Amino acid sequence: AQKVTQAQTEISVVEKEDVTLDCVYETRDTTYYLFWYKQPPSGELVFLIRRNSFDEQNEISGRYSWNFQKSTSSFNFTITASQVVDSAVYFCALGRTISSGSARQLTFGSGTQLTVLP
């Protein structure tokens, strides 16, 4: 069974602080994909990153960085120098192929509400 755990329900930081959002996953699949999404108060999901199980390279995109460690089944997300506009709910998701060539079925974590205070 697929499972994604985001143990941090809420995090509050002061602007310019760095913050790391944790994500731990469980799967029996050998090939899988991991995602992070941002959900601002408007509700629309914003895609942040996709990482496949064969690629453990860490990635940096501006103030965002991701640390994928297969050995600990974790895919953590760090925001450097946080800003008020980063306030949102962040979801980690695990994707599996549901049939040959089809898009992936996603299992979402419970989300982490990040509040960045000015």
Next chain:
Amino acid sequence: GAVVSQHPSWVICKSGTSVKIECRSLDFQATTMFWYRQFPKQSLMLMATSNEGSKATYEQGVEKDKFLINHASLTLSTLTVTSAHPEDSSFYICSAGLAGVQEQYFGPGTRLTVT
């Protein structure tokens, strides 16, 4: 590119009535569409997966007779909530996928309130 729209963005209906929510892929043909439900301050829960021209596959615990899904074309899927009740009030989000493409493209969501 890869834009998904939902209509309506919000709807209020009376208990016992049916509501239809449309999900459209605007600039691509979606081989697979997914419907999620999100209760306040909770995660997205997958309700069903549908492929164009075939019956939807529902997740365990989702009543197929209550949540009717139709995926009649490669650009349109509809979710009909039949005989809606206040407990069906939720945020419904669709997503669309392409064969061989890892991302799903999410719609902006539809907020349903049943009074």
